[in-house]
Amino acid sequence: MKRSLVELGGLVAAMALLIAVFAWRSPTFLTPTTFLTIANQLPEALLVAVGMTFVVLIGGIDLSVGSVLGLASAVLGVALLRGHLPLPLAALLGASTGLLVGLLTGLVTVRLKLPSFIVTLGMLEAARGATYLLTESRTQYLGGPVEKLAEGGLGGLTPPFWWVLSAVILAQGVLSRTVFGRNLYAIGGSEQTAFLSGVPVARLKITVFAIAGALAGLGGLFNAARLSSADPNAGVGMELSAIAAVVIGGTSLTGGRGSVLGTALGVLVLAILGNGLAQLGVQEPLKRLLTGGVIVLAVVLDRLRYSGRIEE
Amino acid sequence: MKRSTFVAAALLLAAGCNQPPQPTTSPTTGTLSDAAVAKAGANRPQIALVMKSLANEFFKTMEEGAKKHEQVNEDKYKLISNGIKDEQDIAKQQQLIEQMIGQKVAAIVVAPADSKALVPVCQKAAAAGIVVVNIDNRFDADVMKEKQLTAPFVGPDNRKGAKLAGDFLATKLKPGDKVAIIEGAPTAFNAQQRKAGFEDAMKQAGLVVADSQSANWETDQANKIAAAMLTAHPDIKALLCANDSMALGAVAAVKAAGKTGQVLVVGFDNIGAVQELIKSGAVLCTVDQHGDQLAAFGIDYALEMLQKKATPTDKETPVDLITAETLKK
Numbered sequence: 001m002k003r004s005l006v007e008l009g010g011l012v013a014a015m016a017l018l019i020a021v022f023a024w025r026s027p028t029f030l031t032p033t034t035f036l037t038i039a040n041q042l043p044e045a046l047l048v049a050v051g052m053t054f055v056v057l058i059g060g061i062d063l064s065v066g067s068v069l070g071l072a073s074a075v076l077g078v079a080l081l082r083g084h085l086p087l088p089l090a091a092l093l094g095a096s097t098g099l100l101v102g103l104l105t106g107l108v109t110v111r112l113k114l115p116s117f118i119v120t121l122g123m124l125e126a127a128r129g130a131t132y133l134l135t136e137s138r139t140q141y142l143g144g145p146v147e148k149l150a151e152g153g154l155g156g157l158t159p160p161f162w163w164v165l166s167a168v169i170l171a172q173g174v175l176s177r178t179v180f181g182r183n184l185y186a187i188g189g190s191e192q193t194a195f196l197s198g199v200p201v202a203r204l205k206i207t208v209f210a211i212a213g214a215l216a217g218l219g220g221l222f223n224a225a226r227l228s229s230a231d232p233n234a235g236v237g238m239e240l241s242a243i244a245a246v247v248i249g250g251t252s253l254t255g256g257r258g259s260v261l262g263t264a265l266g267v268l269v270l271a272i273l274g275n276g277l278a279q280l281g282v283q284e285p286l287k288r289l290l291t292g293g294v295i296v297l298a299v300v301l302d303r304l305r306y307s308g309r310i311e312e
Numbered sequence: 313m314k315r316s317t318f319v320a321a322a323l324l325l326a327a328g329c330n331q332p333p334q335p336t337t338s339p340t341t342g343t344l345s346d347a348a349v350a351k352a353g354a355n356r357p358q359i360a361l362v363m364k365s366l367a368n369e370f371f372k373t374m375e376e377g378a379k380k381h382e383q384v385n386e387d388k389y390k391l392i393s394n395g396i397k398d399e400q401d402i403a404k405q406q407q408l409i410e411q412m413i414g415q416k417v418a419a420i421v422v423a424p425a426d427s428k429a430l431v432p433v434c435q436k437a438a439a440a441g442i443v444v445v446n447i448d449n450r451f452d453a454d455v456m457k458e459k460q461l462t463a464p465f466v467g468p469d470n471r472k473g474a475k476l477a478g479d480f481l482a483t484k485l486k487p488g489d490k491v492a493i494i495e496g497a498p499t500a501f502n503a504q505q506r507k508a509g510f511e512d513a514m515k516q517a518g519l520v521v522a523d524s525q526s527a528n529w530e531t532d533q534a535n536k537i538a539a540a541m542l543t544a545h546p547d548i549k550a551l552l553c554a555n556d557s558m559a560l561g562a563v564a565a566v567k568a569a570g571k572t573g574q575v576l577v578v579g580f581d582n583i584g585a586v587q588e589l590i591k592s593g594a595v596l597c598t599v600d601q602h603g604d605q606l607a608a609f610g611i612d613y614a615l616e617m618l619q620k621k622a623t624p625t626d627k628e629t630p631v632d633l634i635t636a637e638t639l640k641k
Contacts, residue, residue, distance in 0.1 A: 138585065139556070229585060231532065231560070278541065281525060
């Protein structure tokens, strides 16, 4: 049911290969600067992908995470610039926006028994529309106290990096060591069976969507901090890279199998790929072609490892 | 999720969730007395403004400019303004124009999402007796000839604008210095023009373009591309960005790399968010192409054509360099 850490070995090997290729092609790639840069860009992508992992584990999908990230950053920007609210309060508003949207998605999906794919597709549109309305489609420059959030801390890594690293470890612990986590695997394995054995399916599913929304909301704050600005297009397309990271990390799209650590490695693979290709000056068409290729290859490898085995 | 719902969802996606676009007719201001409205009459020509993405600040500004223009000239015409959701949604824009032909508007002022793909449907409009004015993004000359469409172009010269910014940057650097370009969406004509303008200026000043990559107009992508460029080319002295949103991302990357002041950043568009950064010196300069006046120019042209029944020549709208100096004025 759960994949052991040993099984992430393949992913680690693939990542090492990727790093080796870039190091061979680019003299500047294998430097501390590269890895600090990548690490400091990771927090948002990690948060969104961890939320996605939870949703995919229970057999759902959340296409709204990118828009929710954008909405949270817009709320933060408007609260700071137009509301002149202090940063902690503005941040709280931004993050709770994410939580509320996630909760709403969960309620609609579960209570009305609708496929999460459609509900979150609608939410992707609605949240993005709300973002444009709030910001009047204008990028807002924030500056000031927000930037402090993303300034280098311990070892040149920003505070968000350390926080998100702790969040990833915590989320993995919740999944593999708590009743809540076990129940999520059970729901993903077979919702019917889980329900019959007394798992509070509806409540857990709503909770999972709320978690995904809250994490995307936090991602919005970190995104705004890193860029010193709230861009109405922040997070566009992010749901797809999150799904890619989740799948590369070995979580099954049909639910019931996967891990947060795998997802984190998946996010890292995509980030290394993005940075490496950019350092080599690869042009956009080829970048997209190669990124797509890596995603498909990772899934194929994963499938090959699992073929011939009976999944529980 | 069950397989069947997946298939259904995929089908829905493939269908592009097509809803017919709803034209947003802008209400005439409520300050007019009924008599005045009656006098201005039902015979006011309708002019349709068809823009690209209203999620883009530039078009938002353009629409606001058009609405102001309508208020001033509300006895002359009635404005119907429309935009598409996504810059790349060519089909949606074609549908909008079809719809305007159906509504029998007098004139269509269009900022095409694609220089070639929108020509046939605009030809159809012209054949139906509708005046067509092309703004912002120029129709492809060959396709126009092939489809026998004549429409005047009203808009800025992006290449010239980018060259202005590049020339100003060159005054701050010395020949042989390295720079990098952050491009807009590779398929957009204005992105290509801006890149070419930057290159013209660099070539003329003897500066070396060490790297040039697209960040698709987006802040976050530009931040990641710029960070990688600064790592791969530690000696670059400037980042030339094809729009200001990307310049914001580049500024954040320069700051994170601890190179504030050593690497200059150039933008394009003169959005509100970038002005503070120009004053503080984090951004060296940007280019204003007066988006707010662009649609108004186009509408004036359409009105003139409706009166004179003749096609005027193309009109180049101004592009201005914006620096800390000009903002002080």
